Amino acid sequence: MGNTLYIIRNVLKRWTFVVPLLALATLGLAWGRQLPGVVVVLVALLLAGAVLAAVHHAEVIAHRVGEPFGSLVLAVAVTVIEVALIVSLMVSGGDQTASLARDTVFAAVMITCNGIVGLSLLTGTLRRRVAVFNAEGSGGALATVATLSTLSLALPTFTTSARGPAFSPAQLGFAAVVSLALYGLFVLTQTVRHRDYFLPVTPEGAEQAPAEHAPKPETSTAMASLGLLLTALVAVVGLAKVESPVIEAAVSSAGLPQAVVGVVIALLVLLPETIAAVRAARRDQVQISLNLALGSAMASIGLTIPAIAVASIWLEGPLLLGLGATHLVLLGLTFVVTTLTVVPGRATLLQSGVHLVLFAAFLFLAISP
Incomplete structure (x- = not known):
């Protein structure tokens, strides 16, 4: 009995190792099947656990490699898996998914630039x-x-080469190339040429010294x-699917627009960044929070548009952007609003409130367009 309790305690202590594997195994068993109510609840709990585990492991990696590389790892990892999900749904969904990429990318921009930024500033200013x-x-x-947002989401509404709010093949190819180029240029700027611009700062504006009380994890720990x-991220996106x-049944029974489904899934997928950003703000590292928010928005556009441009070669039906x-x-x-927030380099409770009101407006108008 004593040995059993000891084993259970050790497992609970290392739940961040166990939960991602358990969530992935559950994903394999549940994928493509009709699930009873009890299993749906279990999947939701594992989804929440996988989100928390993803945040924990992202923080371990960030502590090992330092900023801004840590923020970049989480943002890119989530976005790559999210893009794979979008493309797979578009391949199997036909005309019903014509606007899926647009809805998902727009939701990501609004969630990151208003929701995550607002919560991070609220946490930082209350502290x-x-x-x-x-x-x-x-x-x-x-x-x-x-x-990136204007080129990929606004311009297709006004171009005339293709019918509807869509790009012609040449325009889509151009948007894909410049999206990748701009994202690559930003990563180079963030990690090499001007890395100091993306490091946390003190209230006096100086670069914040790293914490000395927490030693860097070993390379083997960081790789694990x-x-x-x-x-965990594969499990998060897969279990969200x-x-x-x-979610679709609940939305339909409530008489809500179908676009709400995409918003809910985007909220689930972006939970790791949200939790990580709020935790960083609680440590007085609002810059890391902004790195996560804006980096996730940028990666969502910069990787999604090129991916669907390639996928459009074999996709049938319109692609509404x-x-x-x-x-x-x-x-x-x-x-x-975000420009006015960012330019001074300092924000108060008012700015956080403005961003959260915009985020609430986005959610409300998604439900009641």
């Missing part, structure tokens, strides 16, 4: 009254997100965390 970050790095990231991070029929009038207004207002 220190004023949240401090590096305006040069955050401003460059925001400019890249705004350019990298593998478990990818495992498994849960999507239940252009936003409607309501979403264009929200997108434009988001970038104006």
Whole structure:
């Protein structure tokens, strides 16, 4: 009995190792099947556990490689798996998924630039009254997100080469190339040429010294965390897809627009970044929070558009990318407000409230367009 309790305690202590593997195994068993109610609840619990495990392993990697590489690892890992999910759904969904990429990317931009930024600033300002970050790095990231969003989501509404809010093949190819080029240029800027622009700063504006009380994990530990991070993220996205029929049924029975399904799934997929960003803000590292938010938005566009451009070679049916009038207004207002937030390099409770109100407006208009 004593040995059994000892084993159970050890397993519970290492739940961040066990849960991703258990979630992945459950995904393999549940994929493509009709699930009873009890199993749906179990899948939801494992999904939540996989999200928390992903955040833990991302923080281990970030502590090993330092910033801004740690933020980049989580943002890119989540986005790559999310893009794979989008493409697979578009391949199997036909005309019903014509606007899936647009809806998902737009939801990611609104969630990151308003939801995650708002929560991070709220956490930071409640702790220190004023949240401090590096305006040069955050401003460059925001400019890249705004350019990618406008080229990929706004322009298709106004171009005339193809019918509807869509790009012609040549225009889609151009958008894909410039999206990859801009994202690659940003990564080079963030990690090599101007890495100091993306490091946390003190209230006086100086670069924040790394914490000395927590030694860096060993390389073997970091590599194990990298593998478990990818495992957890695959499980998060896959289990979100498994849960999507239940979400679709609930949305349909409630009489809500079908686009709400994409918003809910995007919220689930972006949970790791949200939790990691809020934790960073609690440690007075708002710059890391902004790195996660803006980096995730940028990666979502910069990787999704090239992926669907390649997939469009064999995809049948239209590919709708252009936003409607309501979403264009929200997108434009988001970038104006975020610019005013970022430029001073300091934010108060007011700025966090403005971003959270915009996020609430996005959710409300998704439910009641």
